[in-house]
Amino acid sequence: MSGEKKEKPRPPQEDGVVLTPEQLKRQRARSIAIASVLGFLALLFYVVTIVKLGPNVLNRPL
Amino acid sequence: MSDERASLTGPDPYAMASGGVMAGGAASAGVAAAGEGLAAPRDYFELLKPRVMSLVIFTALVGLVRAPGDVHPVIAFTALLCIAVGAGASGALNMWWDADIDAVMTRTRGRPVPSGRVTGHEALAFGLTLSAFSVVVLGLLVNALAGALLAFTIFFYVVIYTMWLKRSTSQNIVIGGAAGAFPPLVAWAAASGTVSLEPVLLFAIIFFWTPPHFWALALYRADDYARAGVPMLPVTAGPDETRLQILLYTLFLVPLAASPAFLGYAGLAYGAVSVLAGAWMIVLAVRVFRVRQGEAAVKAAKGLFGFSIVYLFALFATLLGEAVIGGLLR
Secondary structure, X not given: OOOOOOOXXXXXXXXXXXXXXXXXXXXXXXHHHHHHHHHHHHHHHHHHHHHHHHHHHHOXXX | OHHHHHHHHOOOHHHHHOOOOOOOXXXXXXXXXXXXXXXXXXXXXXXXXXXXXXXXXXXXXXXXXXXXXXXXXXXXXXXXXXXXXXXXXXXXXXXXXXXXHHOOOOOOOOOOOOOOOXXXXXXXXXXXXXXXXXXXXXXXXXXXXXXXHHHHHHHHHHHHHHHHHOOOOOOHHHHHHXXXXXXXXXXXXXXXXXXXXXXXXXXXHHHHHXXXXXXXXXXHOHHHHXXXXXXXXXXXXXXXXXXXXXXXXXHHHHHHHHHHHXXXXXXXXXXXXXHHHHHHHHHHHHHHHHOOOHHHHHHHHHHHHHHHHHHHHHHHHHHHHHHHHHHHHO
């Protein structure tokens, strides 16, 4: 034994897909757009349910 | 890593592999814009063909307002939204399929798919998702007849017109025009649950308006269509035959457009607008028929194309105005 410790070769650094600042900006804009559409749809379905059922919306067995 | 990055920013491999769907110019345009990557929300919005969508919303609104029976404003809004989204979805699917010819035509080369801002794959997924969503929501929240009619409209525009007729016959926009004529019919069905003669007349007006409108455009864009291999009438039958067809369709359209007034479906205001604006349509169509050479011929075609939009808008705006005023006076 020479005392020298043989270092294991390290795997190359995985840095994934790196987005440019412009791409990050667009990704954020897309996320906001999708969230807005989903929020709007949830509100629309809620309102349509109230409109279609009317007072019956409260009529359920407890 | 570089491969993954390429898949995010490069041209759509699916579209390029599915021969004929996106070829030649579209693919190279995609490479040119590859550095940008990741479409922004406005690129998706552009896929919906917002200008066409605004006309669809307007004609559908007229169908909705004129239909018998009282429809709750929230349900009416939902119906309009679904019709608009369904029309937009058709536009996205049309842009997906036509990316190759869009890339070689001056008017359309800046669209999201041929310019590489949105991949063919994304446009396809976006269009299919919105189509399914608009049909299901309209069917469940409004009524099944309206949902079925909207599904048929999307199918007709995408499959019958875009995939089949557009590249195979010079009668493409004559038959395909039906897709653009359906919205008031769908809206009428949404409001009343039925379909009667009046919405069929609205359908017929848009249906017979479409050929002179698009052929006037095709007359001065014939080179574009020829380069893209789209068999528009001026390309296959020549400009003179197109001029004759424009005149014949206009002569049929004008009395048809006035008929709601004579059949008692519309009032005096509509009668006056349809006759006066119709007379001007005929004057412009005759001018297109007679002036065949040089810049004056192009000017005549552009004049008819521009006024045809005003004409259709005037007809439907008057129908809307009469219905709104009639409702207020009741």
